[in-house]
Amino acid sequence: MATPIVIANTVVTLLLTLMVLNHFQLVEYDPIELAVNEFQKRVYYSQIDGSVMAPPETFMTVPEIIQSRGYPLEIHHVVTEDGYILELHRIPKSMNEPANTTENIKKKVVFLQHGIFATDFVWASGPTNGSLAYILADHGYDVWMGNSRGNTYSRKHKTINPDSEKFWDFTWEELGQYDLPASIDYILKTTGQEKVSYVGYSLGCAIFFVGANLKPDLNDKIDVMIGLAPTSTVQVLNNVFKLIAPLSNPLRYVLRWTRTGLFLPSDGISSRLLRFICNSSQIGSATCQTFNFYVFGYSETTNTSLVHVLCGHYPAGGSPKTMLQFFDNYNSGGNFTRFDYGETENMERYGTVEAPKYHMELVTAPVYLIWSTTDPVSTPQDIEWLATRLGNLKGSVKVDAPVFSHGDFFMSTQVSKLVYQPLLKMLPPPF
Template sequence: MIPRSISLAIILSILLQCARSSTLDDMTLMLSNMPEDGRLQFPELANKYGYKCDTYNVTTDDRYILTLYNIPGDTRRPVYLQHGFEDSADTFLLRTNTSLVAFLVEHGYDVWLGNMRGNKYSRAHESLLPDDLQFWEFSVHEAGTYDLPAMIDFVLKHTGQKQLQAIGHSEGTTVFFVMGAQRPEYNDKVKLVICLSPVAYLHHSSPPLFPLISLVGGPAASAALSVAAHGDLLKNSSVAVDLIKVACTQKLLSYEVCAEGVFFTAVGRDSEQFEPEFLPIAIGHYPCGSSVKTGAHFLQIAARKKFAQYDYGLAQNKLKYGSLEPPLYDLSKVKMKIALVVGKADTLTAPKDLQLLRKQLPDVVNYHVMDWEKWNHFDMVWGKYMYVFLFNHIHEMLTKYYV
């Protein structure tokens, strides 16, 4: 195993070499190592594996235009899937016929997949452009307050149902907690949300987060970083992300550097479920864009040890919130039924943090720890053996709480 510091040095070296010498044709040639499934967009992936895919645009109350996908099934049983940070709807289909989408379609569910503002599928607004800094003035708060309600309303209107069931991963669970607290009327529109590697508290996250917490955990540093990065974090079409794809799809050392040296250090080590052949497929779809402010918000949550709204600093907080500190999200208002699914080796969502979350949510109907000892944060959506260890539990929960 290559130490993380050496892995990052190797990646940096590759990136610098590519940046110095690459023309557009050179970049295309270097990306030729990426398999087809790493290049296809969601509708193309769905069609390749035999699924009909409908695409819809959903406009939020604050005028962002989001892309929502539907793989049709029994409209009496809509299931909504929400991806995590820097991710997209793609994540639920990357394992093709052993993915969560395939499993749900096989069991007749009407499958809906949302894309939060800022990712590669949801970079539009009625009046703002992605080049405008104001476009990126959002965090997990806006995603939970505006994006999720808009997509839920669209699904319910389209299917003619009063409620739906949902499955979220990572930030895709955080937005449900935010929505339940900030828009409590939406608790009645969700029968059950299955939370895969849920994120609300980050008190005990693994050491790789600590340097970032100390650098960006404060409001001043967060604001400075947002301006310096023009608000946009690792968009899918950027040169930086293309270079990362090149570095992580080479035949020599890519798996040791990118998977073992970086991914596993951040989310937990499980080489059996994240095998070398899968790395270039995953890296073709991840990361795919979000806002710097969203990343900073999570770092603030970790640094302040509070599940609270964005911290703008004392003066701005007073103007925006009427208080010197940002308000806490009131989890007692999150009345929807919730199932929590956790991995023993997940170094991002620590057991102590999940126990705290469990105690504060009013209606946790199930708390499930994965049997696989090495189950990590990304195994919930990318794991090679999800269909063996995870999907039957999901189906059991969906069936049990279907009304």
């Protein structure tokens, strides 16, 4: 037992050090500017031995990536009920469609929601025939991609400065109660549609379940919800977070002591260091692949070039409480609960000593689950728990592969065949 404890303490120490460093690294995103300027490229992405060439999309914003593929792009901004300004990216049609196609035909809307500390890069940075955003657009859908508050693209508020702690005081609760309803309502108003199809990945599924609990009318605006590697209880973990999660209470105290707001941004010191290592040499590239496996799980089909792109975009920043809630669910022993503020504040907020549980039977929108037996984050045990409690489960589909990791849902060379093609059959027709 000594070795795992030493490893866990070492990981947590490093994590806390990086959090303190990242606390002072806040750079506001401007979609007009390049993600990384030439000076930063020279300083942080010099190749030590000349053997590694990071893909250009490592240094590009998501809008730049989409436009570089030849797809039309719209950037929309949504204001939530509590004042956060979210950036949505829309691909209204395929690159091959005539300019006036969308004027006369109402296409079916598909909304894509990323996971924890990510952005919509997960839908748009793979090969064109292997990225869900482009596949959907090529099949005739109107594609909208969300960005949760606090990430690279949604780091603004009507009145609160992102440099303040108050800006970062949010949990899964706010992502589901405010961000999703605001985004969905905006899309419905803009497109004139009555319902949208929802595809979530990892935490993008959990916050949908939260939204369906706290804003029940959200269910009525969704014709189908498809959960890719869905998280909820996180009762079983088989990656490095299994060692860190039991130490969530010390983490909580350190976060308060350091007054940490912004957590693991892509423009922080730790993220830049990781990108430098990844792009420095063959050894550095292999190191990042190992890091990828520790976090997302072992894979036999990972697109190795996407590991570099991953390091260029992930983690994208967020609230420390979103990670703590992830750990709380694991430590609760199989519950899917609201954020635990401690006995005193729980009584003030919820009227109970313990944080209340979310109720899956309140998720009445039609739901499909797509999952893998070797996913270390969204494990078969969690899928079984979820599938037996959802209020309107239409299907639970296991990925037809002996090895398929959590990251493979957007980084595998086989993801189109194994996940996206089956997903298309679950969606309503595009017209």
